[in-house]
Amino acid sequence: GENVEQHPSTLSVQEGDSAVIKCTYSDSASNYFPWYKQELGKGPQLIIDIRSNVGEKKDQRIAVTLNKTAKHFSLHITETQPEDSAVYFCAASIPNTGNQFYFGTGTSLTVIP
């Protein structure tokens, strides 16, 4: 199966600075890469996703980049705000496996006001 590694496990940034979280995957057949945000006591919620035919995708302050050759993808959050503080998970999905997601182990982001 797929193996997704995520770094760092914890990240603290000053409000207004940028935050970057990186993930690598092992199976070159993976073609869908979502990022989820989980707030305390809640279920994960999708914030952005990217498919393997695209190299970069942006949505306001959030962007994701994908390097298929190196098998890694990254989440970029610019102009961070205290409400960005949460745990972020990356995931990878291999086609024809019933939309099974393989998740990274999570990054706890703290934005310091």
Next chain:
Amino acid sequence: IAGITQAPTSQILAAGRRMTLRCTQDMRHNAMYWYRQDLGLGLRLIHYSNTAGTTGKGEVPDGYSVSRANTDDFPLTLASAVPSQTSVYFCASSDLPPGEQFFGPGTRLTVL
């Protein structure tokens, strides 16, 4: 629109007891999933169902069973709970793959 509901919110269970975690979605999604979340290990897939009447094993299926009698419900059963099954359990659903999975609020289960 409720999305996905899970019950109970939390439960403390004696080892050896049987327990069923409930999950219901109202989005008419064809696929549903059960994950467990443990500190430092992220979310791991237990079982999944691509459509009513079919189920499949995920990464950590041992000790768990599921059924999918209809589109909306996907219960997870622990036949004889053990302390290592202490975890937070999330149910999710999605439309045709690959695509966004919508997660429920979770069930916190403690097995003593």
